[in-house]
Amino acid sequence: MxxxxxxxxxxxxxxxxxxxxxxxxxxxxxxxxxxxxxxxxxxxxxxxxxxxxxxxxxxxxxxxxxxxxxxxxxxxxxxxxxxxxxxxxxxxxxxxxxxxxxxxxxxxxxxxxxxxxxxxxxxxxxxxxxxxxxxxxxxxxxxxxxxxxxxxxxxxxxxxxxxxxxxxxxxxxxxxxxxxxxxxxxxxxxxxxxxxxxxxxxxxxxxxxIEVQEWEGELPEPPEWFGRIPGPRATYVGTLDSRLDIDGLTALARAKPELHIVLVGPAPSAHYIAELKDLPNVHIRGKVGRREVVAVLRNSELTLLAHRRTPLTEAMSPLKVYEYLAAGKPVLATDLRPVRGLGDHVHLADTVSDFIDLVDPALAQGPLTETQRQEFLKANxxxxxxxxxxxxxxxx
The missing domain is CATH 3.40.50.2000 (Glycogen Phosphorylase B;)
Incomplete structure (x- = not known):
């Protein structure tokens, strides 16, 4: 074309x-x-x-x-x-x-x-x-x-x-x-x-x-701060704002204390995410550069689209889900129309609280094979x- x-x-x-x-x-x-x-x-x-x-x-x-x-x-x-x-x-x-x-x-x-x-x-x-x-x-x-x-x-x-x-x-x-x-x-x-x-x-x-060049090559070293967080790690990348289901993330963190939830991105309102800061297995990191985003995602065990269901989120095509799959990682996602049909590594739930039942199957599934990952990059x-x-x- x-x-x-x-x-x-x-x-x-x-x-x-x-x-x-x-x-x-x-x-x-x-x-x-x-x-x-x-x-x-x-x-x-x-x-x-x-x-x-x-x-x-x-x-x-x-x-x-x-x-x-x-x-x-x-x-x-x-x-x-x-x-x-x-x-x-x-x-x-x-x-x-x-x-x-x-x-x-x-x-x-x-x-x-x-x-x-x-x-x-x-x-x-x-x-x-x-x-x-x-x-x-x-x-x-x-x-x-x-x-x-x-x-x-x-x-x-x-x-x-x-x-x-x-x-x-x-x-x-x-x-x-x-x-x-x-x-x-x-x-x-x-x-x-x-x-x-x-x-x-x-x-x-x-x-x-996907910008293919960002996601090609050998597995990068994780940032030092991320490497200190024990696995398994479930990562969300994006603005930490009203799209996030705070109640659902809180329930997930409490029900799965062995799972470490990593939230990466700017927080326009510190008050909105304040409830999460006291949870020992939730780690909040501010805005990071693109290379760091790629390194974090490629070294994560799980990724999260932890959005509330609103008219705004129902109309979004979450860029982060494409990047999660470009990194080859299983995704736990709120069941929104734009994220359906992206393959069996995207695990859908009605609410973020329902992620609790998806964590173990997604971890057991593991990442995409390198062949699958490359095919996804080419297609998207x-x-x-x-x-x-x-x-x-x-x-x-």
Missing amino acids: TLAEPNPMTPGGPAVNPKDFVFTFSYESFADAQKRGMMRPPDRLVAMLMQSPEVRRLVVADPYRSWATNWARFLIDFRYRPRDSEKMQHVSPMRFARADPTDLQAIERVYRAYEHKLENAASAAGLVTPAIVTANPLVGGFTSLDWAGPALYYARDDWLSSPARRRYWPAYQEAYRRISESGRAVAAVSQEIIDRIEPRGPHRVVPNG AWSRRHEEILALLWGI
């Missing part, structure tokens, strides 16, 4: 008829993506566009930022900002307001102004009828894009069920309606999101994937996911 429709490659040379693109993040910037190691799905997608020989020119746009706070952010983010080149231009649209309005008419004015900045940036960079890929539903729904080529909304979350953004739910609902009516392409990480948008144009479930590589996303854009 190539980015153009169709677009044969010149043997030993560059792509024939490469295309122009505009990519917009949702609520985080390119610098934010760089700081976290370009590891989230939109980060992976824009990194592919930056590297592909089939992209002639590319404009990467941050979300709106406030003039009042940008000076401090600029200093902090300076070394993470990309260098403009003949191929890629980076734009950070500015405004006086720190946050979007909630009134729908005001939202439309804001995003039409944002679109105007995109059009000017694309024109200044020499883009010709660029394809648009956006991770922001408001850009997807409240813009005309009559100056551009085909457009695709990349839905990695259901913003309409995000508690943190409740005041914008009416705007997201209207954006979904407009995306549907526009016939724009939609690539969503789960069927739940497709069902909520009800797109009339080309659409497809494209779940999360990000390169394959990106082919599917861009095929939608071109209507292939």
